[in-house]
Amino acid sequence: MIRFEDVTMRYAKEPEPALDEVSLEIARGEFAFVVGASGSGKSTLLKLMTRELIASAGELWVAGRDLRTLPDRKVPALRRDIGVVYQDFRLLEDKTVTQNVAFVLQVLGRKRHEIKQLVPEALELVGLRDKGNRRPHQLSGGEQQRVAIARAVVKKPAIVIADEPTGNLDPENSAEIVELLERINKAGTTVVVATHDHTIVDEFRKRVIELSEGLVMRDDEQSGYGVVPRRVAG
Numbered sequence: 001m002i003r004f005e006d007v008t009m010r011y012a013k014e015p016e017p018a019l020d021e022v023s024l025e026i027a028r029g030e031f032a033f034v035v036g037a038s039g040s041g042k043s044t045l046l047k048l049m050t051r052e053l054i055a056s057a058g059e060l061w062v063a064g065r066d067l068r069t070l071p072d073r074k075v076p077a078l079r080r081d082i083g084v085v086y087q088d089f090r091l092l093e094d095k096t097v098t099q100n101v102a103f104v105l106q107v108l109g110r111k112r113h114e115i116k117q118l119v120p121e122a123l124e125l126v127g128l129r130d131k132g133n134r135r136p137h138q139l140s141g142g143e144q145q146r147v148a149i150a151r152a153v154v155k156k157p158a159i160v161i162a163d164e165p166t167g168n169l170d171p172e173n174s175a176e177i178v179e180l181l182e183r184i185n186k187a188g189t190t191v192v193v194a195t196h197d198h199t200i201v202d203e204f205r206k207r208v209i210e211l212s213e214g215l216v217m218r219d220d221e222q223s224g225y226g227v228v229p230r231r232v233a234g
């Protein structure tokens with residue numbers, strides 16, 4: 001579903017690459033955490049998957065597309081296959097919960113009767129069916145993130161990518177958000193979550209891809225932070 005082969009990403013004027021010949025593969029239906037210190041390259045890795053960035057070198061396939069050769073006019077179709085969730089929710093403040101979720105489908109040109117069916121389904125999935133008329137500021141942080149997840153999944157993407165989705169949440173809400181992503185994954189969606197949050201990585205026991213200074217330092221199935229000994233420095 002996602003394949004990086006020797007992918008290097010250099011930002012203009014930066015002496016060191018943000019990612020340095022990274023190779024990894026995430027299969028259809030997998031759940032993977034991407035971890036690593038601040039600046040290790042997590043966001044860069046995710047932005048390459050969504051074509052927010054274009055790799056400086058290497059080969060990259062996402063959802064059956066070769067991103068090296070993908071023309072710009074085909075980027076919207078790629079993004080239809082990917083739902084993205086951010087740390088800061090990024091909801092439209094002047095729209096209700098229902099309108100925020102429906103907006104994605106309107107932009108995609110989906111028919112009104114489809115929107116009427118899909119939006120309540122997505123809100124039901126995230127447990128917010130009864131809060132559709134609220135505006136984002138009338139919701140807790142955890143609820144706002146659930147709206148953002150409903151918005152990401154309402155178009156039924158093959159992949160959900162979340163960049164620090166629990167960064168603004170307390171531990172209880174964080175666990176609920178990851179449980180929700182786990183449920184979405186169990187229904188067949190490939191899920192990739194970049195996070196600093198050791199507690200959730202330990203709790204959920206998924207594949208962990210650890211980056212350090214643009215390199216993959218570790219890539220373990222089902223490990224969590226605490227199970228496999230950390231690399232000994234030096």
Ligand SMILES: Nc1ncnc2c1ncn2[C@@H]1O[C@H](COP(=O)(O)OP(=O)(O)OP(=O)(O)O)[C@@H](O)[C@H]1O
Nearest residue numbers: 011012014018036037038039040041042043044045
């Ligand atoms: N737009 C940019 N221009 C130049 N350098 C950048 C840019 N974005 C990121 N970088 C650099 O690339 C490296 C990787 O950054 P990235 O944001 O991918 O890390 P991260 O692991 O997501 O960090 P954080 O956990 O703080 O979000 C860092 O050295 C960063 O300074």
